[in-house]
Amino acid sequence: MAMPADGAINPEWRLYARSASDDKAGVMAILSAFDALRAAGVTPALNIKFVFEGEEEAGSPHLGEIIDQHKDLLAAEAWIICDGPVHQSGRKQVVFGVRGDVNVDVTVYGAKRPLHSGHYGNWAPNPAMLLARLLASMKDDAGRVTIAGWYDGVESLGEAEQRAIAEAPAYDDELRAQLGLGRTEGNGKSLLELINQPSLNINGIGSGDVGALARNVIPTTASAVLDLRLVKGNDYRRQVQRLIEHIRGQGFQVIDHDPTDAERKQYPLIAKVTARAGGYNAERTRMDLPISVAVIAAVQSTSTQPIVKLPTAGGSLPLSIISERLKTVTITVPIVNYDNNQHAENENLRLQNLWDGIETLAAVMSMKPNP
Amino acid sequence: MAMPADGAINPEWRLYARSASDDKAGVMAILSAFDALRAAGVTPALNIKFVFEGEEEAGSPHLGEIIDQHKDLLAAEAWIICDGPVHQSGRKQVVFGVRGDVNVDVTVYGAKRPLHSGHYGNWAPNPAMLLARLLASMKDDAGRVTIAGWYDGVESLGEAEQRAIAEAPAYDDELRAQLGLGRTEGNGKSLLELINQPSLNINGIGSGDVGALARNVIPTTASAVLDLRLVKGNDYRRQVQRLIEHIRGQGFQVIDHDPTDAERKQYPLIAKVTARAGGYNAERTRMDLPISVAVIAAVQSTSTQPIVKLPTAGGSLPLSIISERLKTVTITVPIVNYDNNQHAENENLRLQNLWDGIETLAAVMSMKPNP
Numbered sequence: 001m002a003m004p005a006d007g008a009i010n011p012e013w014r015l016y017a018r019s020a021s022d023d024k025a026g027v028m029a030i031l032s033a034f035d036a037l038r039a040a041g042v043t044p045a046l047n048i049k050f051v052f053e054g055e056e057e058a059g060s061p062h063l064g065e066i067i068d069q070h071k072d073l074l075a076a077e078a079w080i081i082c083d084g085p086v087h088q089s090g091r092k093q094v095v096f097g098v099r100g101d102v103n104v105d106v107t108v109y110g111a112k113r114p115l116h117s118g119h120y121g122n123w124a125p126n127p128a129m130l131l132a133r134l135l136a137s138m139k140d141d142a143g144r145v146t147i148a149g150w151y152d153g154v155e156s157l158g159e160a161e162q163r164a165i166a167e168a169p170a171y172d173d174e175l176r177a178q179l180g181l182g183r184t185e186g187n188g189k190s191l192l193e194l195i196n197q198p199s200l201n202i203n204g205i206g207s208g209d210v211g212a213l214a215r216n217v218i219p220t221t222a223s224a225v226l227d228l229r230l231v232k233g234n235d236y237r238r239q240v241q242r243l244i245e246h247i248r249g250q251g252f253q254v255i256d257h258d259p260t261d262a263e264r265k266q267y268p269l270i271a272k273v274t275a276r277a278g279g280y281n282a283e284r285t286r287m288d289l290p291i292s293v294a295v296i297a298a299v300q301s302t303s304t305q306p307i308v309k310l311p312t313a314g315g316s317l318p319l320s321i322i323s324e325r326l327k328t329v330t331i332t333v334p335i336v337n338y339d340n341n342q343h344a345e346n347e348n349l350r351l352q353n354l355w356d357g358i359e360t361l362a363a364v365m366s367m368k369p370n371p
Numbered sequence: 372m373a374m375p376a377d378g379a380i381n382p383e384w385r386l387y388a389r390s391a392s393d394d395k396a397g398v399m400a401i402l403s404a405f406d407a408l409r410a411a412g413v414t415p416a417l418n419i420k421f422v423f424e425g426e427e428e429a430g431s432p433h434l435g436e437i438i439d440q441h442k443d444l445l446a447a448e449a450w451i452i453c454d455g456p457v458h459q460s461g462r463k464q465v466v467f468g469v470r471g472d473v474n475v476d477v478t479v480y481g482a483k484r485p486l487h488s489g490h491y492g493n494w495a496p497n498p499a500m501l502l503a504r505l506l507a508s509m510k511d512d513a514g515r516v517t518i519a520g521w522y523d524g525v526e527s528l529g530e531a532e533q534r535a536i537a538e539a540p541a542y543d544d545e546l547r548a549q550l551g552l553g554r555t556e557g558n559g560k561s562l563l564e565l566i567n568q569p570s571l572n573i574n575g576i577g578s579g580d581v582g583a584l585a586r587n588v589i590p591t592t593a594s595a596v597l598d599l600r601l602v603k604g605n606d607y608r609r610q611v612q613r614l615i616e617h618i619r620g621q622g623f624q625v626i627d628h629d630p631t632d633a634e635r636k637q638y639p640l641i642a643k644v645t646a647r648a649g650g651y652n653a654e655r656t657r658m659d660l661p662i663s664v665a666v667i668a669a670v671q672s673t674s675t676q677p678i679v680k681l682p683t684a685g686g687s688l689p690l691s692i693i694s695e696r697l698k699t700v701t702i703t704v705p706i707v708n709y710d711n712n713q714h715a716e717n718e719n720l721r722l723q724n725l726w727d728g729i730e731t732l733a734a735v736m737s738m739k740p741n742p
Contacts, residue, residue: 114715204579344485
């Protein structure tokens with residue numbers, strides 16, 4: 001897009017940068033909103049505290065410790081979080097929960113050294129095939145997780161939450177077209193319904209090489225990184241345990257290290273399964289609390305379109321670390337465009353979203369606590 | 372291993388280098404053997420021609436053309452090929468055939484852009500899971516290929532060939548121990564039996580990232596490189612076609628390019644499937660031909676242990692290009708150690724194999740044509 005002759009910045013332009021949307025945009029919008037309120041002489045009716053957490057993408061390993069050390073300083077009626085995207089339709093959004101999250105690494109093993117795929121192929125087991133069979137056993141054709149107990153204990157949604165989902169704009173067809181998806185999972189359920197379920201995603205798989213680097217070998221190992229998302233009622237440790245039990249049920253000896261020679265001899269199938277540090281549970285704030293109603297009103301005041309109210313986002317933040325330790329609630333006010341390639345190549349921020357976000361956050365900072 | 376005080380070269384030392392065994396060793400052993408015969412004043416009873424082919428690992432795309440242009444120059448009673456390893460027991464080996472080979476690239480598709488695994492996980496299809504399910508459908512638990520017709524038309528072995536397999540040293544248990552394999556495929560069949568069957572190997576799989584680079588995304592594509600090995604009676608084009616029919620049978624629209632938006636909309640499941648150039652069929656020379664008997668005798672003359680005679684190697688060479696165009700036969704006399712990490716990291720050559728190989732090839736060059 002060419003720079004206009006008058007030098008104006010086109011609001012449809014995008015800033016491309018690592019973390020442009022997630023979460024540099026949030027930090028800059030918060031600071032800009034506060035600066036604007038001060039410049040306009042607006043005195044907030046609330047006592048506002050700012051917390052910027054720099055380790056969230058790494059699972060916030062120190063957030064709990066910091067909160068414990070500064071409980072008085074950090075006490076609050078509510079924590080307003082700025083992270084994640086607005087609705088795909090472009091409407092502003094208030095989100096009352098997040099899914100929990102835990103990552104698990106899985107590695108399966110072939111021979112101790114790479115083998116020529118001709119000399120040993122169809123005799124020596126191929127770890128890529130072992131991994132394919134193992135992963136395929138975890139979901140059915142419609143994308144439902146087939147691991148025993150996966151959906152047990154999921155808390156059902158309240159009346160306000162169910163109504164909010166029903167009122168949200170129907171956007172799945174548009175999304176499917178934009179993303180080039182000829183089908184989606186879940187037997188016809190909507191995206192908003194499905195993110196209220198626990199999930200199992202494959203973040204990546206790797207074994208040997210593909211493309212120009214591929215050679216005729218039987219690789220020695222095959223690995224996958226799994227991303228388990230959790231909803232209210234799930235416990236991330238229990239969910240990992242269910243995964244491990246499932247892998248055992250497929251005939252694998254599950255260990256937490258590369259196998260020794262003795263283990264290789266003893267067990268025909270071995271999987272190394274390790275949960276990454278930083279797992280945490282889902283969090284959800286009731287949408288009918290006074291503070292919830294106040295935040296909805298503040299965000300709505302900045303938009304002529306009805307805003308979207310979501311019981312939970314599909315994504316995750318370690319909000320339970322905050323709410324449990326400080327006996328408070330969390331409400332998320334996202335600002336960035338949904339098509340921001342978050343966590344991937346070409347992450348970007350649409351400029352109009354940054355400007356709208358500053359306005360949204362200024363409205364939240366200057367809201368009345370009990371409308 | 373430390374250099375001995377007397378400066379002698381230990382024959383158990385290994386040369387580590389790309390292609391050290393496959394196939395720099397063969398080239399150097401041939402040249403050294405011929406130099407040694409000349410230095411010793413030995414005049415071969417046969418007219419010897421040398422051909423060094425530099426494109427074999429790329430499927431020998433020009434070998435047929437070169438042969439066609441130089442048929443008179445290249446005419447021969449037999450072509451003796453130096454490639455591949457001696458038997459795992461260390462015994463010398465003469466090999467009368469090779470498997471055919473063709474590589475196939477398979478790519479399946481998710482959304483057009485990478486998606487956050489929380490916001491879209493369990494709604495947007497994950498290509499790594501689609502690939503896992505597709506690959507898992509291609510083999511049963513015992514490693515038998517489940518693609519319809521895969522084993523059709525395989526020619527059975529003659530009497531001499533069956534006897535040679537029965538006489539070969541039983542080495543599978545030792546191999547399993549060395550390779551750290553708690554199980555092998557094929558329901559108890561031996562390695563030598565199994566390489567007389569067509570195979571399907573996964574050379575590599577890739578989607579997203581694993582290890583430290585993994586992020587919480589739904590990747591856009593997932594790819595595998597397959598290696599199909601063929602035996603006498605298979606045709607590589609027909610085998611690729613069976614693979615494609617199988618992928619269709621799993622619900623995929625099979626195309627040979629990245630999908631267009633229209634194709635993405637029309638087909639819920641799309642696989643790009645392309646056979647790499649350079650595929651070829653298997654080749655096998657009868658073990659009871661006079662030239663076969665002569666080569667066996669020559670190689671046996673250099674060893675106190677019974678040599679191993681194999682109807683076919685597990686690996687592949689484009690020998691049918693030679694035998695069909697020149698109306699000749701091919702016999703392979705391998706020299707390198709079997710544990711050479713051929714085609715992989717740390718490829719190596721055991722020095723004693725190089726020295727034994729020079730002796731073996733000198734014996735073949737000086738053999739009598741009709742013993």
